[in-house]
Amino acid sequence: xxxxxxxxxxCFGEELPASGAPCFVQIEGHGLTITFxxxxxxxxxxxxxxxxxxxxAGGLDHDHLVLKWGEGLLARTLYLKHPDLIRAFREAxxxxxxxxxxxxxxxxxxxxxxxxxxxxxxxxxxxxVVLGLWFGADLLVEMAVSRxxxxxxxxxxxxxxxxxxxxxxxxxxGPAVKAVEEMTxxxxxxxxxxxxxxxxxxxxxxxxNAFALPGGYVVVFTGLMKKADSGEEVAGVLGHELNHVLQxxxxxxxxKNLGIMAVVAIxxxxxxxLIGLMRQVGVELLTLxxxxxxxxxxxxxxxxxxxxxxIDPKGMITFFxxxxxxxxxxxxxxxxxxxxSVRADRLKAELAALPRxxxxxxxxxxxxxxxxxxxxxxxxx
Amino acid sequence: MKSEILYPGAFPxxxxxxxxxxxxxxxxxxxxxxxxxxxxxSKMEGGxxxxxxxxxxxxxxxxxxxxxxxxxxxEVLLAPTVPGEIVILxxxxxxxxxxxxxGFLAGAEGINIESKMQNLSRGLxxxxxxxxxxxxxxxxxxxxSFGAVHKIELKPDQEYIVDNSHLVAWSATxxxxxxxxxxxxxxxxxxxxxxxxxxxxxxIVYIQSRNPGSFGAWIRQFIPVSE
Ligand SMILES: [Zn+2]
Numbered sequence: 128x129x130x131x132x133x134x135x136x137x138c139f140g141e142e143l144p145a146s147g148a149p150c151f152v153q154i155e156g157h158g159l160t161i162t163f164x165x166x167x168x169x170x171x172x173x174x175x176x177x178x179x180x181x182x183x184a185g186g187l188d189h190d191h192l193v194l195k196w197g198e199g200l201l202a203r204t205l206y207l208k209h210p211d212l213i214r215a216f217r218e219a220x221x222x223x224x225x226x227x228x229x230x231x232x233x234x235x236x237x238x239x240x241x242x243x244x245x246x247x248x249x250x251x252x253x254x255x256v257v258l259g260l261w262f263g264a265d266l267l268v269e270m271a272v273s274r275x276x277x278x279x280x281x282x283x284x285x286x287x288x289x290x291x292x293x294x295x296x297x298x299x300x301g302p303a304v305k306a307v308e309e310m311t312x313x314x315x316x317x318x319x320x321x322x323x324x325x326x327x328x329x330x331x332x333x334x335x336n337a338f339a340l341p342g343g344y345v346v347v348f349t350g351l352m353k354k355a356d357s358g359e360e361v362a363g364v365l366g367h368e369l370n371h372v373l374q375x376x377x378x379x380x381x382x383k384n385l386g387i388m389a390v391v392a393i394x395x396x397x398x399x400x401l402i403g404l405m406r407q408v409g410v411e412l413l414t415l416x417x418x419x420x421x422x423x424x425x426x427x428x429x430x431x432x433x434x435x436x437x438i439d440p441k442g443m444i445t446f447f448x449x450x451x452x453x454x455x456x457x458x459x460x461x462x463x464x465x466x467x468s469v470r471a472d473r474l475k476a477e478l479a480a481l482p483r484x485x486x487x488x489x490x491x492x493x494x495x496x497x498x499x500x501x502x503x504x505x506x507x508x
Numbered sequence: 509m510k511s512e513i514l515y516p517g518a519f520p521x522x523x524x525x526x527x528x529x530x531x532x533x534x535x536x537x538x539x540x541x542x543x544x545x546x547x548x549x550s551k552m553e554g555g556x557x558x559x560x561x562x563x564x565x566x567x568x569x570x571x572x573x574x575x576x577x578x579x580x581x582x583e584v585l586l587a588p589t590v591p592g593e594i595v596i597l598x599x600x601x602x603x604x605x606x607x608x609x610x611g612f613l614a615g616a617e618g619i620n621i622e623s624k625m626q627n628l629s630r631g632l633x634x635x636x637x638x639x640x641x642x643x644x645x646x647x648x649x650x651x652x653s654f655g656a657v658h659k660i661e662l663k664p665d666q667e668y669i670v671d672n673s674h675l676v677a678w679s680a681t682x683x684x685x686x687x688x689x690x691x692x693x694x695x696x697x698x699x700x701x702x703x704x705x706x707x708x709x710x711x712i713v714y715i716q717s718r719n720p721g722s723f724g725a726w727i728r729q730f731i732p733v734s735e
Binding site (some may be wrong): 133134135136137139141146147149154185186187189191195202204206208367 | 600601602603604606620661662663664678679680681682683709710711712
């Protein structure tokens with residue numbers, strides 16, 4: 128064995144290490160030459176004739192060629208793994224020797240084939256179910272989402288929320304914060320069995336925007352509050368955003384984006400896998416866009432929520448209309464919520480179908496809230 | 509590449525010294541710290557979803573990280589998530605180990621990691637899941653365990669029975685079957701307990717002194733359940 132010959136087999140025996148002694152096997156006409164390296168650089172060589180071997184298959188997948196010879200303390204077991212080496216052995220050794228291995232290999236092939244067939248049929252039936260549900264895939268997504276514990280959702284949302292707020296100028300107190308808290312409180316009271324504890328933060332920014340993260344974390348920008356002509360208008364947006372949370376739209380998007388494997392992970396209950404997945408998408412949460420059906424759902428359920436809370440639902444509609452008449456300002460809510468008159472009209476129709484209901488005004492004066500935000504109380508009639 | 513286990517015992521860490529240009533593959537999230545010369549590369553070929561589906565399908569942990577000393581020599585500190593021992597194996601090019609997927613912490617450049625899907629019964633019944641890692645090649649392999657690592661050396665045809673949730677890694681020269689411990693199959697299926705692996709040598713089996721599943725169950729009884 129020269130130093131360039133790297134070991135190609137493992138030899139086991141009484142005085143050899145339990146993990147096997149690496150050795151270099153050469154196949155010759157009459158048998159094998161086995162060379163052991165040693166720390167001192169000296170090499171021990173042993174030649175074993177084919178007639179001395181008992182051959183079998185071994186290893187986890189029965190794909191090692193196992194050669195045994197010798198007895199008692201001198202018993203040796205050699206594991207050959209490399210396909211080329213195994214092939215060379217089979218060519219050089221007398222036929223009767225490699226027969227047991229051939230038979231074992233054949234059995235392994237059959238078992239593997241059976242397994243492959245089994246996996247294929249398992250995979251095939253899963254695929255069939257998945258494909259069958261694909262066009263009604265929303266059902267599958269909803270099913271998966273309904274199995275996500277609220278706590279996970281909260282953890283996920285909270286992480287994204289904290290991360291987002293750490294880069295923002297947060298308004299800690301004042302009339303605007305009080306007003307938003309009051310609106311949220313009024314709306315949340317009307318949600319039966321609400322598993323979420325809503326947290327709303329007002330962020331100082333001229334951006335006209337508001338969003339809700341999974342788990343009940345809501346952000347309202349002062350820009351949106353300045354743009355609104357009444358508390359009811361802001362409450363309308365809140366009603367919409369809270370319903371994104373309640374209907375778990377964020378989770379649905381995540382599950383959709385991550386694909387069917389996430390669904391499988393959830394259904395199988397692979398928590399670790401899912402949490403790993405979620406960590407990776409935490410950042411993407413903030414840029415999450417809902418689809419049209421989800422927006423429609425949030426609109427309608429939002430309207431109903433506002434209505435139940437005895438807040439004038441007209442505010443929601445007028446604000447949506449105002450946003451659809453695009454003008455100056457950074458209307459970011461529009462980029463995630465394309466406004467169309469269709470949307471406002473749909474809400475109007477919905478509202479018309481609801482019986483009239485007495486309204487309860489908010490305890491704050493909107494003009495004061497806006498004054499605190501630096502909006503001069505002109506022009507408003 | 510040189511490595512050293514710091515704080516041996518329940519809360520160890522491993523320090524790996526990288527020569528300039530050298531890299532190490534580590535389980536994502538294992539890195540505790542590094543020299544500024546070390547860059548972290550997350551292999552996300554084919555975009556996020558591609559990587560994701562590949563990892564899910566192959567059952568690898570979501571991402572391995574490649575830590576490369578691309579701007580000069582440096583060191584990295586790695587630690588596992590769970591309390592437990594770290595072992596460093598030096599692979600010689602012929603030895604191969606099957607590693608339960610949570611047991612892998614890091615591997616040197618010359619180490620090949622391959623995910624293997626287990627056969628159905630091993631996957632269903634074995635505690636280590638459908639996917640295991642087959643690790644070979646040449647160089648350093650760092651494993652971690654939950655609890656202490658115990659090494660079982662098996663001579664040819666010697667057998668040993670191990671509770672499957674205690675498995676960390678085993679030589680590819682060993683073979684094993686999953687068996688019921690005592691109770692009937694029905695009990696085994698429903699309780700998930702009582703399944704053991706009967707290993708047959710030659711080779712080495714590394715086991716962990718604690719069972720993550722049981723530990724989780726033990727912890728859970730102290731967590732109030734909210735309704
Ligand atoms: Zn929306």
